[in-house]
Amino acid sequence: MVDESGRDEDAYEAVFSALAHPARRRVLLTIYFNGGSMAAGEIAAVFSHAWQTTTRHLQILEAAGLLSSARDGRMRIYHLERKRLDLVRDWLAHFSITPDPAKETP
Amino acid sequence: MVDESGRDEDAYEAVFSALAHPARRRVLLTIYFNGGSMAAGEIAAVFSHAWQTTTRHLQILEAAGLLSSARDGRMRIYHLERKRLDLVRDWLAHFSITPDPAKETP
DNA sequence: TCAATATTCAGCGTACATGCTGAATATAGT
């Protein structure tokens, strides 16, 4: 079961919180421009933070469902979970549909 | 000049942080379903929080550019700023374009 | 001007986020 449920409020909270930090947005973009997958060490190398700090950012992103990971030998490969980003994009798309015009400011 | 600049990192941070809190997402949806505009008191009435707490959420949303406000007599009308939501939606849309396939995991 | 209504400001306590450092774990290669 990959993730059939996860469309609750908590998911939104986790994802938006994860995206709130510049370093984490940059992690996502970095992985994206690398083709969608990247080793933890490679990602950490991009930042001036201590690598342990990046590790935690990766864990937060994974907990939010924005990344998934798998060991490959002695390194861990993270890769982007587009579906989760789509969840948020769809939430935002709500607001692009013109709302009920019957209730304009009275 | 409505908002020609505001496409920097800080804008993303403010908007994603603002969206990270369930109460603030609910504020946006509430205003949206009310037709796009709503008085502060009306909004506060929706929540079980102390109204001062909601005030602060409204300020955070306004600081993030997701709401704008104007006095109308003795009440303050907040209304939704769709453009700001679009800013974020566009950021997320990046990831829906298939990235450079030349760099697949080697 | 006075009282009522609508909203905001200021300050407090608790909890969590984020950076760090040092120690621990797991795998690969000799």
Add this chain to the structure above:
DNA sequence: ACTATATTCAGCATGTACGCTGAATATTGA
């Protein structure tokens, strides 16, 4: 088994977020 490599865990200091309460401000109507 031993060492180097790659990553994670644990704990600490600082700062900020979020709820609250009490006081302040602004506008309306008598």
